[in-house]
Amino acid sequence: MGxxxxxxxxxxxxGIAVTDEMQIIASGLTTVETSKLMPFLKEYITSENVTDLVVGEPTQKDGTPSGIEAEIQKFLKRFVKGFPEIPVHRVDERYTSKMAFQTMIDSGLKKKQRRNKALIDEIAATIILQDFMQYRG
Structure with missing residues (x-):
C-alpha cells in the first residue's frame, strides 16, 4: 500500500499527519512553517511511499469558503504540478481546531502545553486524516 x-x-x-504503510492508523507527524511546506513534502515524499494527499477544506459556518482557501488553491496547483501521480482529496475541516483543543484537554495536557498552536495544528491534521479514512472505509 503506502x-x-x-x-x-x-x-x-x-499541521501534518500520516498513516502507517497499511493505512490503518493515523498519527500526527509534525508541524512546519507554511513557507517551508513544499520543500518538506518533497523530501518526505521522496523518502516515503505516499499514495494520497488529504487537504482540509476550511469553510465558514454558512458553507462558504474560508479566506485561506485562495492560498490553499495556490498550494494545490504547485503540489499537483510537482506530484501529478499523487491524488489529492479534500475533507471538510470545520471545527477540527476546536476538536483538537478538546482532545488536548481530554488527554490531560496542562494549560501551558495547550497553548502550543503547532500541536493543535498537528492534532487537527490527524482529525482530518481520520475523517478521510472513516469516510473512505
Missing amino acids: RILAIDYGGKRT
Missing part, C-alpha cells in the same frame, strides 16, 4: 498524508494548511503553520 502512506496517506494529511495537512491542516495555515497561513503561518501547517
